[in-house]
Amino acid sequence: MSRRAATPTSIGHEPRLSIGKTGGPAATIRGVTTDFPAATILGYPRIGPGRELKHALESYWAGRTGRAALEEAGRRLRAQTWARLHELGLRAPGALPSNTFSQYDHVLDAAVAVGAVPERYRGAADPYFAMARGADGLPPLRMTKWFDTNYHYIVPEIGPRTAFAASPDKPLAELAEARALGHATRPVLLGPVTLLRLARAAPGAPGGFSPLDRLDDLLDVYGELLSALAPHAAWVQLDEPIAVVDGGSPALRHAYRRLAALTARPRLLVATYFGDAGDALPALAVAPVDGIAVDLTHGVPRNLGLFEGRTIVGGVVSGRDVWRTDPDAARALLAAAGATAVGTSCSLLHVPYTLRGESALPESSKAASPESSEPASPESSKAASPESSEPAGRESSKAGLPEGLAFAEEKVAEVVSLAALGPKEGPLPQRPRAAGTLGVESRAPYAAREQAQRDLGLPPLPVTTIGSFPQTGELRAARAAVAAGRLPLAGYEARIEEEIARVIAEQEALGLDVLVHGEPERNDMVQYFAEHLDGFAVTRNGWVQSYGSRCTRPPILHGDVRRPAPITVRWATHAQSLTARPVKGMLTGPVTIVAWSFVRPDLPLRDVTLQVADAVREEVRDLQAAGIRIIQVDEPALRELLPLRKEEQEEYLAWAVAAYRRATSAASPGTQIHTHLCYSDAAEVLSAVDALDADVTSIEAARSAFAVAGFDRGIGPGVYDIHSPRVPERDEIESRLRAALATIHPSRLWVNPDCGLKTRTYDEVRAALSNVVAAAGAVRQSVR
Ligand code: MET
Numbered sequence: 147m148s149r150r151a152a153t154p155t156s157i158g159h160e161p162r163l164s165i166g167k168t169g170g171p172a173a174t175i176r177g178v179t180t181d182f183p184a185a186t187i188l189g190y191p192r193i194g195p196g197r198e199l200k201h202a203l204e205s206y207w208a209g210r211t212g213r214a215a216l217e218e219a220g221r222r223l224r225a226q227t228w229a230r231l232h233e234l235g236l237r238a239p240g241a242l243p244s245n246t247f248s249q250y251d252h253v254l255d256a257a258v259a260v261g262a263v264p265e266r267y268r269g270a271a272d273p274y275f276a277m278a279r280g281a282d283g284l285p286p287l288r289m290t291k292w293f294d295t296n297y298h299y300i301v302p303e304i305g306p307r308t309a310f311a312a313s314p315d316k317p318l319a320e321l322a323e324a325r326a327l328g329h330a331t332r333p334v335l336l337g338p339v340t341l342l343r344l345a346r347a348a349p350g351a352p353g354g355f356s357p358l359d360r361l362d363d364l365l366d367v368y369g370e371l372l373s374a375l376a377p378h379a380a381w382v383q384l385d386e387p388i389a390v391v392d393g394g395s396p397a398l399r400h401a402y403r404r405l406a407a408l409t410a411r412p413r414l415l416v417a418t419y420f421g422d423a424g425d426a427l428p429a430l431a432v433a434p435v436d437g438i439a440v441d442l443t444h445g446v447p448r449n450l451g452l453f454e455g456r457t458i459v460g461g462v463v464s465g466r467d468v469w470r471t472d473p474d475a476a477r478a479l480l481a482a483a484g485a486t487a488v489g490t491s492c493s494l495l496h497v498p499y500t501l502r503g504e505s506a507l508p509e510s511s512k513a514a515s516p517e518s519s520e521p522a523s524p525e526s527s528k529a530a531s532p533e534s535s536e537p538a539g540r541e542s543s544k545a546g547l548p549e550g551l552a553f554a555e556e557k558v559a560e561v562v563s564l565a566a567l568g569p570k571e572g573p574l575p576q577r578p579r580a581a582g583t584l585g586v587e588s589r590a591p592y593a594a595r596e597q598a599q600r601d602l603g604l605p606p607l608p609v610t611t612i613g614s615f616p617q618t619g620e621l622r623a624a625r626a627a628v629a630a631g632r633l634p635l636a637g638y639e640a641r642i643e644e645e646i647a648r649v650i651a652e653q654e655a656l657g658l659d660v661l662v663h664g665e666p667e668r669n670d671m672v673q674y675f676a677e678h679l680d681g682f683a684v685t686r687n688g689w690v691q692s693y694g695s696r697c698t699r700p701p702i703l704h705g706d707v708r709r710p711a712p713i714t715v716r717w718a719t720h721a722q723s724l725t726a727r728p729v730k731g732m733l734t735g736p737v738t739i740v741a742w743s744f745v746r747p748d749l750p751l752r753d754v755t756l757q758v759a760d761a762v763r764e765e766v767r768d769l770q771a772a773g774i775r776i777i778q779v780d781e782p783a784l785r786e787l788l789p790l791r792k793e794e795q796e797e798y799l800a801w802a803v804a805a806y807r808r809a810t811s812a813a814s815p816g817t818q819i820h821t822h823l824c825y826s827d828a829a830e831v832l833s834a835v836d837a838l839d840a841d842v843t844s845i846e847a848a849r850s851a852f853a854v855a856g857f858d859r860g861i862g863p864g865v866y867d868i869h870s871p872r873v874p875e876r877d878e879i880e881s882r883l884r885a886a887l888a889t890i891h892p893s894r895l896w897v898n899p900d901c902g903l904k905t906r907t908y909d910e911v912r913a914a915l916s917n918v919v920a921a922a923g924a925v926r927q928s929v930r
Pocket residue numbers: 612613614671732780782822824901902903904
């Protein structure tokens with residue numbers, strides 16, 4: 147198991163950027179120089195290299211351990227992280243970020259730091275986790291995606307009466323903790339404008355109210371936070387990714403003018419990321435803030451020259467992909483940007499910890515270890531016969547794996563090494579462009595499809611689920627056993643078939659109308675397909691935080707995508723053979739497969755997605771040929787890939803829709819195509835959702851508001867939130883359904899939960915679904 151260093155590192159000496167200035171006159175605060183370090187990162191993963199935080203959280207939530215153990219786990223992880231980063235070469239004062247750790251979510255932490263804790267949570271036994279996950283009778287705050295990533299944050303609620311108050315305890319404690327370990331860190335706070343822009347108006351706020359109306363009150367609190375930090379930290383990093391979205395906004399100008407004018411404050415580094423922040427730079431430059439961090443992976447933003455003479459952190463090492471940085475291209479970007487320091491394009495939160503231990507890439511699935519709780523799916527062709535399925539001539543697309551990869555640790559080493567090399571003029575890298583025009587495929591008109599689907603014999607308000615049923619410990623143990631050679635493949639497959647039979651029987655007993663097989667064979671809805679498609683590699687331990695304690699292991703898409711054999715047909719047909727009711731075949735859509743994978747950055751995203759669409763299309767065709775009449779192609783990530791900048795959105799949506807239709811248009815009129823979207827503020831892309839032209843769309847509605855009015859094909863607004871263990875009451879479901887009927891014709895309304903049930907227990911699922919069936923039955927009576 148060899149250590150694969152991504153770049154020659156310069157461990158052993160402090161990096162020095164060879165040219166450029168380090169930002170204004172050096173001053174000394176308690177012996178800490180205010181010079182900005184030559185190398186830094188904007189943030190780091192926090193779940194733990196062995197997912198230690200996940201395990202500590204889950205054991206705390208289950209009541210197996212107490213608060214002290216949870217806090218100790220956090221302390222240990224922070225100490226380990228700082229020590230490792232120091233070892234990798236981030237040694238100058240202020241090079242290490244602090245306050246980037248979070249027990250659940252950094253946006254929730256920011257809300258807590260400014261006192262934005264809604265009144266109803268204040269009495270809870272543990273208000274923090276009550277906001278994050280709900281508590282008895284108290285639903286959690288909403289959750290949604292963090293910009294265009296697959297990380298989810300808790301949406302703060304801010305109203306006209308939110309009593310802001312500074313609580314600097316967490317950043318101060320982390321600073322002190324690091325100092326005690328010998329590290330002078332740079333505290334990171336979410337910036338005030340991004341915090342307000344990501345917040346929603348508290349329920350009950352008057353109609354025209356926007357959280358941004360409270361900017362001045364919030365700035366008072368930020369002033370207090372900054373002055374509390376000032377005696378202990380030379381620099382504070384304020385994260386304002388919103389600058390990329392609404393750079394020209396007067397809020398940014400106003401906020402930073404006020405913060406920069408504070409007398410007792412540390413130096414301010416404003417970190418912009420997830421794209422080109424050019425429009426925001428003039429306001430930040432005149433504020434004046436002391437330094438700016440910019441994402442250079444999208445090119446050099448305009449107006450950066452306004453920062454000449456100040457700290458410019460050039461984010462050349464991507465925090466969004468897992469590929470090595472081309473040092474020449476990076477140095478050319480640093481030179482063109484006039485960067486005075488080297489950084490990551492954003493926090494490294496979005497990439498796995500380390501390539502160490504991934505010695506089996508690209509065929510790591512064969513080596514999945516028994517300790518790993520989610521090894522590769524054993525029946526995957528890659529797992530069963532790693533050598534056999536590789537067509538001749540394709541090896542070249544894999545050349546460079548894993549030598550071409552860099553995870554968080556390797557990226558830190560790159561930052562350090564680039565800082566030592568310094569900028570160098572050279573040609574700037576070009577972004578890949580898709581070639582050729584795009585045709586959009588169509589099925590028969592909806593009216594004809596609806597007619598052809600009548601013989602499915604569904605009642606009004608059909609009840610269904612989103613696909614997955616609880617993933618039990620036994621299933622995971624069986625996967626681990628077969629991976630470790632303790633269980634023969636045939637035994638595992640028989641186990642999956644038994645599980646499918648159980649799931650079918652459960653659904654028949656509950657009285658659902660459209661059944662699912664339950665997805666017991668899938669470790670993950672994207673990874674499972676990636677394991678069965680050429681062109682993807684999967685990791686052993688490449689976990690990335692999705693929300694709270696939930697992690698995913700994004701596959702690595704490195705070459706041409708091809709489906710060597712049918713993937714889901716045997717499970718779907720097995721399920722259908724056990725029941726007279728229709729079984730819905732379950733597939734993950736091309737946009738989601740691509741969105742939740744790490745795509746090689748030199749491949750145009752559109753072309754890659756269309757290739758994946760062709761593979762899904764073959765699966766749709768095979769399911770249909772095998773007698774499956776209803777096929778769901780999930781696209782929960784449709785909105786996630788939406789470019790942050792308005793100008794680029796239309797082009798993206800056009801190809802995303804085209805890819806989905808390519809995947810589904812092989813279905814004959816009598817085959818009912820469903821799609822599913824969740825936690826995605828799908829309302830923003832409503833016309834694209836409509837353009838997918840699915841016969842039925844199920845969509846999260848319980849936890850994030852979604853207006854389904856005007857849909858003239860089947861629509862299933864989720865009737866309860868599956869992210870929380872809370873069982874919904876029958877009455878509450880009934881009133882949701884009646885409310886939906888105010889805008890949706892009864893012949894169009896479907897009844898389903900918000901999302902899949904894999905994270906729930908059977909007890910919760912039975913209780914919840916029986917209330918759903920009862921509620922649907924009652925409402926059905928009144929519409930017949
Ligand atoms: C994140 S969307 C999940 C859809 C998938 N079919 C499931 O039920 O788990």
